[in-house]
Amino acid sequence: MKVNGRQTRTIWLGSDGWSVEIIDQALLPHRVVIEKLTSMAAAGHAIKSMQVRGAPLIGATAGYGMCLAMREDPSDAGLARAIAFLNEQRPTAVNLRWALEVMRATLAPLPPSQRVAAAYAQAARICDDDVETCRMLGVHGREVIRAIAARKKPGEVVNILTHCNAGFLACVDWGTATSPIYHAYDAGIKIHVWVDETRPRNQGASLTAFELGGHGVPHTIIVDNAGGHYMQAGKVDVCIVGTDRVTANGDVANKIGTYLKALAAHDNGVPFYVALPHSTIDWTLDDGFKIPIEERSADEVLKMPGRLPDGSVVTVDIAAPGSPAANPAFDVTPARLVTGFITERGVAPATADGLRGLYPEAVRG
Amino acid sequence: MKVNGRQTRTIWLGSDGWSVEIIDQALLPHRVVIEKLTSMAAAGHAIKSMQVRGAPLIGATAGYGMCLAMREDPSDAGLARAIAFLNEQRPTAVNLRWALEVMRATLAPLPPSQRVAAAYAQAARICDDDVETCRMLGVHGREVIRAIAARKKPGEVVNILTHCNAGFLACVDWGTATSPIYHAYDAGIKIHVWVDETRPRNQGASLTAFELGGHGVPHTIIVDNAGGHYMQAGKVDVCIVGTDRVTANGDVANKIGTYLKALAAHDNGVPFYVALPHSTIDWTLDDGFKIPIEERSADEVLKMPGRLPDGSVVTVDIAAPGSPAANPAFDVTPARLVTGFITERGVAPATADGLRGLYPEAVRG
Numbered sequence: 001m002k003v004n005g006r007q008t009r010t011i012w013l014g015s016d017g018w019s020v021e022i023i024d025q026a027l028l029p030h031r032v033v034i035e036k037l038t039s040m041a042a043a044g045h046a047i048k049s050m051q052v053r054g055a056p057l058i059g060a061t062a063g064y065g066m067c068l069a070m071r072e073d074p075s076d077a078g079l080a081r082a083i084a085f086l087n088e089q090r091p092t093a094v095n096l097r098w099a100l101e102v103m104r105a106t107l108a109p110l111p112p113s114q115r116v117a118a119a120y121a122q123a124a125r126i127c128d129d130d131v132e133t134c135r136m137l138g139v140h141g142r143e144v145i146r147a148i149a150a151r152k153k154p155g156e157v158v159n160i161l162t163h164c165n166a167g168f169l170a171c172v173d174w175g176t177a178t179s180p181i182y183h184a185y186d187a188g189i190k191i192h193v194w195v196d197e198t199r200p201r202n203q204g205a206s207l208t209a210f211e212l213g214g215h216g217v218p219h220t221i222i223v224d225n226a227g228g229h230y231m232q233a234g235k236v237d238v239c240i241v242g243t244d245r246v247t248a249n250g251d252v253a254n255k256i257g258t259y260l261k262a263l264a265a266h267d268n269g270v271p272f273y274v275a276l277p278h279s280t281i282d283w284t285l286d287d288g289f290k291i292p293i294e295e296r297s298a299d300e301v302l303k304m305p306g307r308l309p310d311g312s313v314v315t316v317d318i319a320a321p322g323s324p325a326a327n328p329a330f331d332v333t334p335a336r337l338v339t340g341f342i343t344e345r346g347v348a349p350a351t352a353d354g355l356r357g358l359y360p361e362a363v364r365g
Numbered sequence: 366m367k368v369n370g371r372q373t374r375t376i377w378l379g380s381d382g383w384s385v386e387i388i389d390q391a392l393l394p395h396r397v398v399i400e401k402l403t404s405m406a407a408a409g410h411a412i413k414s415m416q417v418r419g420a421p422l423i424g425a426t427a428g429y430g431m432c433l434a435m436r437e438d439p440s441d442a443g444l445a446r447a448i449a450f451l452n453e454q455r456p457t458a459v460n461l462r463w464a465l466e467v468m469r470a471t472l473a474p475l476p477p478s479q480r481v482a483a484a485y486a487q488a489a490r491i492c493d494d495d496v497e498t499c500r501m502l503g504v505h506g507r508e509v510i511r512a513i514a515a516r517k518k519p520g521e522v523v524n525i526l527t528h529c530n531a532g533f534l535a536c537v538d539w540g541t542a543t544s545p546i547y548h549a550y551d552a553g554i555k556i557h558v559w560v561d562e563t564r565p566r567n568q569g570a571s572l573t574a575f576e577l578g579g580h581g582v583p584h585t586i587i588v589d590n591a592g593g594h595y596m597q598a599g600k601v602d603v604c605i606v607g608t609d610r611v612t613a614n615g616d617v618a619n620k621i622g623t624y625l626k627a628l629a630a631h632d633n634g635v636p637f638y639v640a641l642p643h644s645t646i647d648w649t650l651d652d653g654f655k656i657p658i659e660e661r662s663a664d665e666v667l668k669m670p671g672r673l674p675d676g677s678v679v680t681v682d683i684a685a686p687g688s689p690a691a692n693p694a695f696d697v698t699p700a701r702l703v704t705g706f707i708t709e710r711g712v713a714p715a716t717a718d719g720l721r722g723l724y725p726e727a728v729r730g
Contacts, residue, residue: 029685195688197666199564199588202683205666210685221690223564223666224590225622229658229696232624257590259597263628293594301562301570301588304669306681316671316681318567320394320575323560325586331594 001168001175001182003214004032009173010057011064011127018071018120020064024051025169029210030306030313040069040082047089047096054170056130056277059099062086063123066103070119074112079104095279099126127172133277134174136344141180141240141275142187144340144347148237148271149189157218158184159237161194161227164255165203166242166275167211176275177242178211180342185217193219194236196227198255200300200327224257228264239265239272240342246274246281250335250350251288256328262337271339274350278343281355283362288332301325366533366540366547368579369397374538375422376429376492383436383485385429389416390534394575395671395678405434405447412461413454419535421495421642424464427451428488431468435484439477444469460644464491492537498642499539501709506545506605506640507552509705509712513602513636514554522583523549524602526559526592529620530568531607531640532576541640542607543576545707550582558584559601561592563620565665565692589622593629604630604637605707611639611646615700615715616653621693627702636704639715643708646720648727653697666690 001008003023011022020037026049027033035051037043043065046052052061069082083100090096106122107115149158166177174182184191193212198204205221212219222230230236239261245253252258252274265272285291302325305315319325338350341358348354356362367373368388376387385402391414392398400416402408408430411417417426434447448465455461471487472480514523531542539547549556558577563569570586577584587595595601604626610618617623617639630637650656667690670680684690703715706723713719721727 030682197564197684199562199590205684205688207685209688213685213688219688221666221684221688223621223692224588225564225620225625225696226691226693228625228628229621229693232654232697255590256588256594260590260593260625260629263593263632264625267628289597301586304671304681304683306669306683308679308681314673314679314681316669316673316679317395318669318671319562319570319586320572320578323570323574323578323584323586326591327588328591328594331590332597 001173001211001215003211009127009131010052010169011060011172020068022046022052022061023169025053025207026051028169029206037064037068040065040072040085043068044086044089047086055093055095056171058090058093059095060123060127060130060172062096062099063103063126066100066107067116067119067123070107070115074115076112079107079115102126130171131173133344134168134171134176134179137176137275137277137342138174138179138183140344140346141273141342142183142189144273144342145180145184145189145191145238146187152237155190157190157192159192159194159235161196161230161236161239161261162208163196163204163241163258163261164198165207167208169207169211176277177240178208180240180275181212181217182215185215191217193217194227194230195219195221196224196257196261197221198257199224203255227261231264231268231270236265236270239270241274243274243276243280244330245291246276246341246355247285247288247291248281248283248355249286249288249352250338250341250355252333252335252338253288253291253330254333256331259331259333262333266337272337273340273342274338275342278345278359281359281362286352288334291332293331294329296327296329298325298327301327366538366576366580374492374496375534376417376425376537385433387411387417387426388534390418390572391416393534394571402429402433405430405437405450408433409451409454412451420458420460421536423455423458424460425488425492425495425537427461427464428468428491431465431472432481432484432488435472435480439480441477444472444480467491495536496538498709499536499541499544502541502640502642502707503539503544503548505709505711506638506707507548507554509638509707510545510549510554510556510603511552517602520555522555522557524557524559524600526561526595526601526604526626527573528561528569528606528623528626529563530572532573534572534576541642542605543573545605545640546577546582547580550580556582558582559592559595560584560586561589561622561626562586563622564589568620592626596629596633596635601635604635606639608639608641608645609695610656611641611706611720612650612653612656613646613648613720614651614653614717615703615706615720617698617700617703617715618653618656618695619698621696624696624698627698631702637702638705638707639703640707643710643724646724646727651717653699656697658696659694661692661694663690663692666692
C-alpha cells in the first residue's frame with residue numbers, strides 16, 4: 001500500500017539486490033524510518049525487537065533472514081545454526097517456525113553453492129504467496145462492501161468499523177481486515193473507516209490509522225468505548241476485524257474488546273465479518289473458549305508511549321500510582337455473533353459447515 | 366473517604382473557620398495537593414479549571430463560593446454579582462445553577478449583615494444533604510452486594526465492575542456508584558473491583574483507582590476492552606455504574622462505553638445496576654435516545670497526560686499524525702439491559718413503574 005505517497009510492501013530487497021529493507025515499525029506512528037538489514041543478526045534483531053510484527057511479516061522476515069545467513073555461511077552447519085538462531089527470536093510465533101521449516105525443506109537438499117540463490121527465490125515466494133492470499137481475501141471482501149453500498153442511496157458513504165491492526169503492516173501487503181477496505185477504496189466505492197484505538201497497545205490509533213492515512217482512505221479514530229454508540233446511531237454499516245485464531249466451529253479469538261463490538265453489532269443488526277487466511281484456522285479445536293488467553297504485562301495498561309511537542313518519544317505513567325492492572329490480550333467472540341468469514345477462497349457463514357465448505361481438504365482435529 | 370490515611374471530604378472549611386479547602390483534582394492522580402480558597406474569584410477558578418468536578422461537588426463549591434463572596438460584599442449588588450460570576454464558570458452545569466438558586470433564596474430576604482453566617486450554614490447544608498443522599502444510596506446498595514456474597518461460597522470474593530468515576534471525588538463524600546462499594550467494604554464483605562480505565566479521559570484509571578486505593582479497597586485497573594472477557598470467564602459478579610441522566614422510562618445516559626458493558630453483562634447473566642440520586646432523573650423525557658450526546662474535543666482521544674520518571678506531568682501525542690478523531694462523551698443504555706436502580710430511597714427495577722414507585726411525588730413531563 002502507499003506510505004508517504006510511494007507504493008510499498010513491508011519488506012523488500014534493496015537496490016543492491018541482496019540487502020533487505022523494512023519499515024521500522026517499533027517507531028510507528030511517530031517516525032517513518034526505513035531500516036536496511038545486511039546480516040542474519042540484524043534480521044533476528046528486527047524480529048525480536050518488533051521492528052517487524054504480525055505473523056505473516058515475521059515469517060517473511062525469517063525467510064529473508066535465511067538468505068542473509070546463507071550469504072554468511074551456506075554450509076550444513078551454517079544452515080542449522082541460522083534456523084536455530086532465528087527460531088529463538090520470538091518463541092511463540094507459529095509463522096516463524098513455519099517459514100523456517102519451508103526454508104529448511106528447500107535448502108537442505110541443495111549443495112551449499114546453490115543455497116544463496118535458492119533462499120532468495122524461496123523467500124520471495126513466501127512473500128508473494130502472502131500477498132496473493134491477502135489480495136484474494138480483499139477481492140472477496142470488496143464484494144461484501146459493494147453489496148452494502150448498493151443498498152444505500154447513490155453517493156452515500158459505507159461506514160466500516162475495525163478493531164486493532166489486521167493491516168498490511170502485519171503482512172507483506174494488503175493486510176487481512178484492511179484488504180477488503182483497500183480494494184473497495186481502490187475500486188471507487190465511497191467508504192469511511194471508524195478506527196478503534198485498541199487499548200492497551202493502541203494498534204488502531206497508531207498503525208491502522210497510519211496505514212489508512214498513508215493510502216488516502218478516509219477514517220476517524222475513536223476510543224474503544226465509542227463503537228456501540230455509533231452503531232446505535234446508525235453510523236456503522238459493517239464491522240470487519242482480523243483474528244489470531246478461529247476454531248473449527250467458527251469461534252473467533254482476536255484482540256481484547258472484539259467481543260464487545262460483536263455484541264453491539266448483533267444488538268443493532270450490523271453485519272460483523274472476520275477476515276482471515278486459511279492458516280489462521282485451528283482445525284484441532286471446536287470450542288473457542290478452550291483457547292488459552294495470554295496475559296500480558298500490566299505496564300501496557302499503566303504506561304503509554306507518545307510524542308512530546310519537540311518530536312521526541314517518551315513513555316508516561318497514566319494511572320493512579322500503586323494501583324495494579326490486569327491485561328488479557330485476547331477475547332473470544334462466539335460464532336453466533338459473527339455474520340461471516342472473509343477468506344482467500346470466498347465468504348462463508350461462521351459455522352463448522354461454512355468453514356468445511358471452503359476448505360474440504362482440511363484435516364480436522 | 367480516606368486519602369493518604371486521613372478521613373476526608375472533597376470540600377471542607379479550613380481550621381480558621383472561614384476559608385474553604387479542596388483537593389485539587391486537576392492534578393490527580395499524579396499529585397495530591399490541598400488548595401485553600403479564600404476569595405470568590407478563587408472558588409470560581411476552581412470550578413472553571415476543574416480543580417473540582419462532578420455535579421454535586423460543583424454545587425457544593427458554588428455554595429461555599431457564595432460564602433466567600435458575602436465576606437467580600439454582602440450587599441444586594443454584591444449578591445447579584447456573585448451569583449452571575451459563579452454561574453458563568455461552567456455554563457452547562459445544572460447543579461451549579463441549582464446550588465446558586467438555593468443560596469439566593471436563602472440570602473436575598475436577609476439584611477446584608479446576616480448574609481455571611483446564613484451563607485455558611487446553607488453551604489454546609491448543601492454538603493451534608495449530598496453526603497446523606499450518597500450514604501443512603503450506599504446503605505441500600507450494600508445489601509445488593511451482601512445478597513450476592515450470600516450466594517457465593519463462604520470467603521469467596523464478590524467481583525464488582527465499574528466504569529468511569531462516579532466516586533466520592535465527584536461528590537462531597539461516598540460517591541454514587543462507589544458508595545455501595547465503600548459500604549460493603551466497611552461492613553467487612555470481601556470485595557474486589559475491576560476498574561475500567563475509561564478512555565478517553567481515563568477517569569477510572571486515574572480517579573476511581575486513586576480513591577479506592579486510598580480507602581484500601583482491593584481493585585485492578587483494566588482497559589475498557591477487557592470487561593466482556595472477564596464476564597465470559599465468570600470473574601464479574603455485578604456491575605455498578607453511575608449516570609449523568611436517567612429518563613422516566615429507565616434509559617441511562619452515562620460515560621461512553623457503558624452500553625457495551627451492559628450488553629456484555631446481559632449476554633453473561635451478570636446483574637447490571639445503576640446508582641443515582643433522585644436529582645439525576647429527568648422526568649420530562651421518556652426515551653433516552655432523545656438526550657443530546659455531547660461531542661467533546663478530539664484532543665482527548667489524540668493526546669494523553671501522564672507522569673515522566675522525574676515526576677513532572679506532560680501531555681503526549683499518541684496517535685498517527687494527521688489522523689482525525691471523534692469523541693462522543695456519553696452513550697445511552699436502554700432500560701432493558703439494566704437490572705435495577707440503586708437510589709437513596711432503595712432499589713427498584715429499571716422501568717417507568719419502578720422509578721414512579723420510588724418517587725410517587727415527582728412531577729412528570
